[in-house]
Amino acid sequence: MASLPYYPDKVYIDKKSLDFPLTKRILGHLDGVPQEIVPSPRRKQAILEAIRSSKDPIGEGKRILYLTVQKGRFVKPCPCTPRVIGCGYFIINLNLQCPLDCTYCILQHYLAEPWLTVFVNLEDLWHELDDFLEKHHRRAIRIGTGELGDSLALDHLTGLSADLISYFRGKANVCFELKTKTAGIGDLPAVQRPGNIVVSWSLNAGKIAGEEERGAPPVIERLQAARAVVKKGYRVGFHFDPLVRFPGWEREYEEVVRKLFQVIPASSIVWLSLGALRFPPALKKIIQARFPETKIIYDEFILGRDGKLRYFRPLRLELLRSVGEEIWRDGLAWKPRGKRAVENTLFPRLWGQDKS
C-alpha cells in the first residue's frame, strides 16, 4: 500500500522568513493548513514549550512545520562518533527532523527542537556551497541532505531536490546524495547518465520496515522507486542501516538482498553500506517511552567505548558478515576467497565501527 505524502497539521512561519521564495512555494502547497507567523523568539519559545509539555513532544512535533532562516552554516562535516572510523561525508542542513517515525531514529535524541524545520534562505545556501566547493576544488567531495532529516519526505512541499540537483549537476569532483526511506520521487528531474547525483534508500528486513519504520513505505515500494529513478538516469545507493537482529533475520535480510538485485541492475548501484543497530543510552529511554511494544532494544547490547549501546561484538560481526556475504554473492556473483575474506575486504570500508 502506497504511503501518503506528509502534510502538517499546522505551519509556523518565522517572521524573518516571510519574504523568501521558498516560503511562498511551500505555503502554496499548504492551502487550508492553519498558519501562524512567529513574530519573536519569545513566541517561538512559548510554542516549543507547549509542544514539549505534551505527552509525546516528538510525535507532536512531527505534526508541525516551521519555516525559518538558517543563521549558522548549512554545510557541515558529518558528526561522526568519536573514536570510530569517520565517513568523510559532508551534510547540508536544509531541513531538520523527519515526518517518518522510526523506532530507532537518532533524531529523537539528537535534535533539540521537535518540530520539522525547513530553512528557506536558499540564496545563502548557494553562496555557501560556492565557497565550500571552491575551497575543496582539489578533492573528491561526498555531500548530501539526508542526515538530519529525510531528503525527499518534504519534497512535494519544498521542491528542494530539483534545486539541489540543478546546482550540483556537472560538478565533477562532487558526488551529491539524496537519502530517503520514502517513495516520493515525483519531483526528481531526469538527468544525464552517468551523473554525479545519487539517490539512495535505506533498506531493511520486511519485518523491521513494517514494525519499526512507521510512515515509511514497504521495502518493495522503495525498490520500485529506486528502479524508477534509475530509468530517469540516476545512480542509486542503498544503506542497510540499521541491521537488526530478530528471530529469522538471516532469511529476511537474504530476501531483501535478493529482491534488491532482482529489481535494480547492479551496474546502477554506486554504493551499499551496512551498519548494525546502535544507539546512545538516552535514546533507549525515549524508545521505551514512545514505543513500548518494540523489542529491538532488548537484545544483547553492550556499552561501546564511544558511549553507544552496540550488539555484543560476535553478534554484530555475524550480522554484518552475513548480510555482507549475501550482497557479494547476489550482487557481484563472486566473493573473495579465503577465511574471513569478505570481512577483511569490507571492514576497511565500514565506517561507524570502532577504530580498533
Add this chain to the structure above:
Amino acid sequence: MKNIFEPKQLDLHKLNLEDTRFRISEFFSSDRLVLSIKKIGLLHPLLVTLREGRFVLVSGWKRLSACLKLGISSAPVLILDEPDDLKAFLFTLYENLAGREFPLLEKAEIVSRLYTFGMAGSRIMKNILPLLQVPPTAFYLDSFLSLSKLDPIAKKAIAGKNLPFLIARMLVEFQAEDLERIIPLLLPLGQNKQKEVLEDLLEISKRKNVSPRDFLETPGIQAVLQSSKWPPVQKSERVRLALRRERFPHLTAWEENFQLALRELRWPRGISLEPAPYFETDDMEASFRFRDEREFRAHLRKLLEVSSRPEFQKIFIRPRRTSKSLEKN
C-alpha cells in the same frame, strides 16, 4: 484562603478518620513524637475542616497517630473554613513545606492529591514540582502520579528501605502480582544490583513475552528461591546472576569461559589478566604490582611459566555461537 478559627479542644472520636483525602504521610514512625507529647503535650494544634457535617483531618496525621497511641481522647485543633478541597490541601502543603523535607512517597501523594483536586498538570509542573525539589518536566509529573498508585507492598519497601527515585520509578513498570515476588528478592541487595535486577527482569519479560512473575516461576529460579542452603542475600545474588545470564547469554558465556580458562590454568595470584571491556577488542591486559627487582622477576617467571603450558591457548578461544540462540530467546 478563608478563615481559621481560634484553637479549640476537639473530641478525637468526632474526627472521621476514614476520610483520608488530605493525607500524605502513610509510612512513618511516631515513637519520638509519642515521647515528645508524653513529656510536654501537643503544642501544635491539628488542622481540621468540615466535610459532609463531620470533621476531617487536613494536617497532623503523625501527631494524631501519636495522640491515639497515648490514648489521648481530645486535642487542640484549628478549624479551617474552606469547602474547596484544593485550597484546603494547599494549607497542609505549605504548612509542611516550611518545616520539613518530604520523602519520595509523600511527594508522590502531594502531586497526586493536587491533580485529583483539579490542579492542572502544567501548573503542578511549573509551581509545585520545584517546591518539592523535583525537575519540572512531564516525565517527573507522570512518574510521581504513577508512584502514588503503586501497590502497598512496593510503597512499604520504598519507605522502609528509603529507596531512591530511580529504583522506585522502575517498580512502577511492574504489576502488583509481580511486585509480590520481586520485592523480597530486591531488598537484600544494594542499589546498583537492585537496578540491575529490575532492568534485566523487565527486559527479559519484554523480549520473551512472559510476565516477570512467570519468569521467576521457571525451575532454575525456583530451585534457588526454594533452597534452604542459602540466606536471603545469597538467594538474591544467585537470582541476579541467573537473570544476567538470561539477559546477556553470549556475553556471560564468554565471561564464564574466560574465567574457566584462568582457573584451569591456575593463573598465578597477584597478577591480574583482564580482557577488553565486553570483549570489544581482542586486547587483554596483564598487570601486577611489585616493590623491587626480585618481585618483578618473580612475576615475570610466573608469567613465562604459565604461558608455556598448553592450556594457555584456551584464554584466546571464545565460545562458538549460532543465531539459533536468538530463535530460542
